[in-house]
Amino acid sequence: MHTLFLKASEYIDAANAQDPNYEIVDEKKHPKELVYSDRMYARLMQFAPQASEEVQIASKAQHICRWKIERKLYPMDRVGYLKWREELKKFHATTAAQILSKVGYPEDFINRVCFLIEKKSLKKDLETQLLEDVICLVFLEFYLEDFAVKHDDEKMKNIIIKTWAKMSKNGHDAALKISYSKENLDLIKSALLTI
DSSP: OOHHHHHHHHHHHHHHTTOSOEEEETTEEEEHHHHHHHHHHHHHHHHOTTOOHHHHHHHHTTTTTGGGSOGGGSOSSHHHHHHHHHHHHHHHHHHHHHHHHHHTOOHHHHHHHHHHHTTTTTTTSHHHHHHHHHHHHHIIIIIHHHHHHHSOHHHHHHHHHHHHHHSOHHHHHHHTTSOOOHHHHHHHHHHHHTO
């Protein structure tokens, strides 16, 4: 790893470490978005160890400072949710771009990272698809359980079907190798039968 990547990673980690929301990992409290960033990068390196530096940075900055734009600021309906998600993508890209510019990355590199964070040309751009696969794998491995507690089986099946639709064949193969609880594995199998 070279100096620019290390500096950018330090700034991204420092920004995410300010998250006032915590997640318990190994019986200790950790800033939620720092945990997410670490999981994204680790999964990327496991799934695609030869991923470009742009994708590596995008994976770490995918949710950078996410807590600063709260869901409750938007209408609690589908339109409000989509608006919130679009604003978040732009915010994450802009925040990452400021860090990358500060450490000295060239404009072309920064633009590419922003393109990836905003998930442009999904299904058409191979690196955008790679990042989306990693996002979905991290969700399935670490966050599906939380969703399952909050929603009924039909809602969960819909979430799984939508997640599956975003992924590539390689993503599907990796997802089926994740160790799930019996209940979640049954849900996934049931959802996939309807596709």
